[in-house]
Amino acid sequence: MGGLLTEADLFGLSWRPIFLLNVPVGLAVLLLGRRFVPESTVRKADRLDLTGMLLSALALVLILFPLTEGHTHHWPLWCFAMLAAGLLTLGAFLRQQQRKRHNAPLIPLSLLRDRQFSGGLSAQLMLGLLCGLFFMTWTLYLQHGLGLSPFHAALAFVLLSLGELAGATVAAKSGGRFARRLPQAGTLIALASMAAYGLQAGRLQADLTLVAMTAPVVLIGLGLGMVSGPLADMSLARVPHEAAGSASGLFNTAIHLGIALGTALTALVFFAATNGSPDAGLNRDAFTSVLWWVSGALALMWALMFCLPRQANSRAD
Structure with a gap:
């Protein structure tokens, strides 16, 4: 289907309409999920580790973006600055997870042992x-x-x-x-x-x-x-x-x-x-x-x- 959509070049958008395939699939998952997937709840749920979520997402973006775009821009200084910032943010995330180890961290670091x-x-x-x-x-x-x-x-x-x-x-x-x-x-x-x-x-x-x-x-x-x-x-x-x-x-x-x-x-x-x-x-x-x-x-x-x-x-x- 993706190959056919790319060849069709809908609206001059080249390969980009392939993402439209996700729309009916997503709708089907929502409808079938409501029908066949049982709901599960807990009486006392842990609070989301919002700080951990933010730090981990930021670290991934800071590391992956320069790796993806660096070659295109001939590896300017900002690429290396972003990589360094990403590694520092990753370190901050691991430190934050260690401090929250008894308070529902995003990742229980004990798993990695x-x-x-x-x-x-x-x-x-x-x-x-x-x-x-x-x-x-x-x-x-x-x-x-x-x-x-x-x-x-x-x-x-x-x-x-x-x-x-x-x-x-x-x-x-x-x-x-x-x-x-x-x-x-x-x-x-x-x-x-x-x-x-x-x-x-x-x-x-x-x-x-x-x-x-x-x-x-x-x-x-x-x-x-x-x-x-x-x-x-x-x-x-x-x-x-x-x-x-x-x-x-x-x-x-x-x-x-x-x-x-x-x-x-x-x-x-x-x-x-x-x-x-x-x-x-x-x-x-x-x-x-x-x-x-x-x-x-x-x-x-x-x-x-x-x-x-x-x-x-x-x-x-």
């Missing part, structure tokens, strides 16, 4: 980073490097999504029997498939077709699909009941933060090589170099999973 949760959280961050870096550059490679239309580039994403669906099904049917071995196996499948895709892209250059890339793309999706479900289950398994909301929120934030960081890194590892040029050769070369970064993130994610349980239903590793 648990090896299983902190390792899984770090792996989730790496998953988001490699997805943000890969998907952003992949769509540019498909269109600028291979000359595919937006619609045919979108079909490549459909192939990857089918692989993800298959991987998630495998993970769901395993019922956690393989513990950390399943997501680690998925990571290795994605890593090997990414390497095969990079070799294929380098060998065939502009002659690489959608049909020819089907196998590595589907396998990349399969591997990634085997990761996300088990990773969440095992990372949150030992979290105390009273901290479940904070842990779940932090875990979900990690992947979105990773995606934002990965997207910001495209300025350094992709656009620095292409300089925004539509030249097909430059875009192909830049994308194959990005695959090395993605492979490194996959390898690090695999290593972080050693913090997860070695056996099913184990509460200690």
